[in-house]
Amino acid sequence: MTRYIARRLAFAALLVMIVSSASMVLARLAPGDFVDLSFPPEATPEAKAQARARYGLDRSISSQYLDWLGAAARFDFGRSFLYDRPVRDLIPERAANTAVLALTALVVATAVGLPLGIISGSRRGALSGVIRTVSLALVSMPPLLTSLFLVFAAARTGWFPIGGMGTSPLEVLHHLVLPAAAIGLPLAAVLERLQSQAMGEVIGAPFVLATLARGVPRSRIVWHSALKPALRPVASIYGLIVGSLLSGSFVVEVITAWPGLGSLMLDALRARDVYLVTACAGTGALFLACGTLVSDLALGVVDPRASEGVQEAA
Amino acid sequence: MTPRIGVALLGVAIVAALGAPVLAPHAAGDHADRLLNAPPTVPHIRDDAGGWHAPFIYPWRLVNQLEQQYEQDRSARVPLVWFSNGHLVESSDNGRAPLMLLGADSFGRDVFSRLLSGARLSLGLAAVAALGAMLLGSAVGALAGYAGGVWDDLLMRMTDFVMVLPAIYVALALRAVLPLVLPPRTVFLMLAGIFAFVGAPFIARGVRGIVRSERRLDYASAAQALGASHWRLLARHLLPATRGLIVAQVTLLVPAFIVAEATLSYVGLGFPDPIASWGTMLHDASSNIRVFADFPWLLSPAVAMFLVVFGLNLVLQQSGAPVVYNERK
Numbered sequence: 001m002t003r004y005i006a007r008r009l010a011f012a013a014l015l016v017m018i019v020s021s022a023s024m025v026l027a028r029l030a031p032g033d034f035v036d037l038s039f040p041p042e043a044t045p046e047a048k049a050q051a052r053a054r055y056g057l058d059r060s061i062s063s064q065y066l067d068w069l070g071a072a073a074r075f076d077f078g079r080s081f082l083y084d085r086p087v088r089d090l091i092p093e094r095a096a097n098t099a100v101l102a103l104t105a106l107v108v109a110t111a112v113g114l115p116l117g118i119i120s121g122s123r124r125g126a127l128s129g130v131i132r133t134v135s136l137a138l139v140s141m142p143p144l145l146t147s148l149f150l151v152f153a154a155a156r157t158g159w160f161p162i163g164g165m166g167t168s169p170l171e172v173l174h175h176l177v178l179p180a181a182a183i184g185l186p187l188a189a190v191l192e193r194l195q196s197q198a199m200g201e202v203i204g205a206p207f208v209l210a211t212l213a214r215g216v217p218r219s220r221i222v223w224h225s226a227l228k229p230a231l232r233p234v235a236s237i238y239g240l241i242v243g244s245l246l247s248g249s250f251v252v253e254v255i256t257a258w259p260g261l262g263s264l265m266l267d268a269l270r271a272r273d274v275y276l277v278t279a280c281a282g283t284g285a286l287f288l289a290c291g292t293l294v295s296d297l298a299l300g301v302v303d304p305r306a307s308e309g310v311q312e313a314a
Numbered sequence: 315m316t317p318r319i320g321v322a323l324l325g326v327a328i329v330a331a332l333g334a335p336v337l338a339p340h341a342a343g344d345h346a347d348r349l350l351n352a353p354p355t356v357p358h359i360r361d362d363a364g365g366w367h368a369p370f371i372y373p374w375r376l377v378n379q380l381e382q383q384y385e386q387d388r389s390a391r392v393p394l395v396w397f398s399n400g401h402l403v404e405s406s407d408n409g410r411a412p413l414m415l416l417g418a419d420s421f422g423r424d425v426f427s428r429l430l431s432g433a434r435l436s437l438g439l440a441a442v443a444a445l446g447a448m449l450l451g452s453a454v455g456a457l458a459g460y461a462g463g464v465w466d467d468l469l470m471r472m473t474d475f476v477m478v479l480p481a482i483y484v485a486l487a488l489r490a491v492l493p494l495v496l497p498p499r500t501v502f503l504m505l506a507g508i509f510a511f512v513g514a515p516f517i518a519r520g521v522r523g524i525v526r527s528e529r530r531l532d533y534a535s536a537a538q539a540l541g542a543s544h545w546r547l548l549a550r551h552l553l554p555a556t557r558g559l560i561v562a563q564v565t566l567l568v569p570a571f572i573v574a575e576a577t578l579s580y581v582g583l584g585f586p587d588p589i590a591s592w593g594t595m596l597h598d599a600s601s602n603i604r605v606f607a608d609f610p611w612l613l614s615p616a617v618a619m620f621l622v623v624f625g626l627n628l629v630l631q632q633s634g635a636p637v638v639y640n641e642r643k
Contacts, residue, residue, distance in 0.1 A: 015475075015478065018475070019479070022487075023487055026487055026488075026490075026491045027491065029491055030490065030491035030492070031491075031492070031493045032493070032494070136624070136627060136628070136631065137620075137624060139627055140569070140620055140623040140624035140626075140627045141620055141623075142573045142623075144573055144576060144577055144580065144616075145573075145616050145619060145620055148596070148600075148613060148616045149613075149616065151606055152606045152610060152613060154606075155603075155606035155607045156606070156607060162603075162606070243478070243479070243480040243481075244480070246480045246483070247480040247481065247482040247483065250480075250482060250483065250486075251482070251577055251580070254580070254581055255580075255600070265483075265486075266486075266581055269486065269487070269490040270490070270494075270582075281483075281487070284480075284483065285479075288478065288479070288480070292478070
């Protein structure tokens with residue numbers, strides 16, 4: 001187990017390292033730099049050259065990269081051109097906002113998706129049909145569409161604010177409803193489908209029939225005996241969900257003006273703000289690595305086979 | 315029953331995309347300067363006096379320039395004409411009362427016509443990208459599964475890496491480092507290339523697994539013993555076994571690509587402005603906050619996208635995935 005964790009940690013570190021290095025190099029390779037994009041067209045070549053020298057854009061990619069690497073080892077990640085502040089001051093707030101959004105969405109998805117999946121997977125009838133149809137529709141609605149439709153609904157009814165974040169905790173909560181639902185609902189539908197399928201399979205297993213024959217009440221079988229094995233396939237999907245949470249929060253942040261990491265990265269990419277792009281990508285990779293690690297460890301607890309057999313599954 | 319709905323939805327989308335130039339009453343760039351954000355013109359067959367007519371529309375009259383509010387001019391009937399000017403149907407008086415089945419956007423362009431020509435672009439891009447992902451993915455997967463050893467390790471580590479990252483971020487980063495302003499044709503090819511690159515690992519993984527296990531089977535050894543070359547063995551014997559997997563994976567990739575185009579265009583990194591794609595239409599729509607309250611017809615690309623993805627899911631659910639409802643074993 002310790003070796004498994006060590007290997008996963010090494011992979012996490014490698015992921016963050018590769019992603020931030022690659023995005024730094026890509027951001028430098030991109031045609032047009034920050035000075036080209038931010039200076040007025042009538043700016044003199046001398047002024048531009050001066051600015052380039054100040055931002056370190058006149059140096060070769062490799063020397064800039066090595067300097068950045070050395071500084072990053074001391075937790076100095078450079079200065080954002082766009083905001084003219086150290087990247088280190090900009091990232092934590094935005095990253096926290098994204099984390100709040102993604103975690104809320106995850107909780108919503110789990111709290112809505114799993115129970116409905118258990119219900120629709122364990123019984124026939126109108127209710128299951130309705131759940132199945134609704135979730136099939138929601139599965140077809142990526143966060144791009146749910147957020148547009150929810151913003152539309154909110155603009156019509158005025159029940160929820162349609163953009164921004166607010167300042168006091170209560171305001172934040174009020175503003176959080178819409179983006180969290182936009183990410184959470186499609187995910188809930190995915191979880192519902194998976195849970196329903198897993199439940200349906202377990203319900204057909206001989207041990208369930210045996211339990212039923214011994215006179216154990218049906219509800220206890222569904223919510224207890226059959227639930228445990230039926231949770232396993234769903235638990236294994238959580239590692240993949242981390243990625244879709246990040247993708248989802250990117251679009252939703254842009255549409256609902258939630259001040260998170262995704263919208264910051266978009267601004268940085270557009271402005272060719274090299275260090276900010278690098279830091280955003282690195283933080284995203286860190287989220288991804290942590291999320292996958294936590295979900296894999298959790299899976300190892302639910303299903304010990306998972307951590308043994310990870311090497312060669314296919 | 316449900317898969318039929320899916321097939322019907324997809325059929326409509328494909329017909330709409332292929333027939334766009336004929337089915338659309340206007341070209342994608344045509345704009346009526348007096349009718350900015352005008353509501354949909356609904357065809358009528360009965361006038362206020364109760365008389366029946368061939369389908370006709372009422373012209374819009376601007377009531378409030380600032381608020382962009384319109385009112386139907388009930389006094390004049392504008393009949394629709396069929397099969398004229400190479401369009402299936404259009405208004406007989408395009409200058410005064412153009413036929414706008416889904417209203418007009420903020421430039422006065424017909425949303426319905428743009429939706430159809432956007433379907434061409436968005437669905438076409440997804441199809442081309444899926445084809446590219448299929449070719450790239452099967453080539454990589456076949457090589458890894460067939461060659462084994464170092465090649466296998468190297469290629470599979472690379473696919474793992476691309477798969478771990480959220481696809482939209484990879485696409486975003488790749489798109490952002492390319493020149494921001496490009497001609498539409500280049501954007502099309504570039505986006506197709508990026509999507510193919512991001513989608514290929516999903517196919518490569520599966521193909522590699524199948525090729526690897528099929529290769530150990532007797533029929534593969536038999537073919538090899540009969541003197542089949544590597545190419546022949548792969549192309550005639552092993553790759554056909556991956557057909558089912560590839561079809562299922564491509565069906566999963568197409569909706570993802572449709573949404574990816576829309577996302578990139580929405581944030582301004584997709585197609586350039588006057589081009590009609592579902593993403594650029596949503597981008598234009600979102601520039602005005604009043605869209606959501608007052609001009610909901612501008613969100614029709616979102617509805618169209620939902621219907622296409624829903625159709626694909628209905629078909630997919632029937633064919634490949636074992637989501638059979640409560641099937642006892």
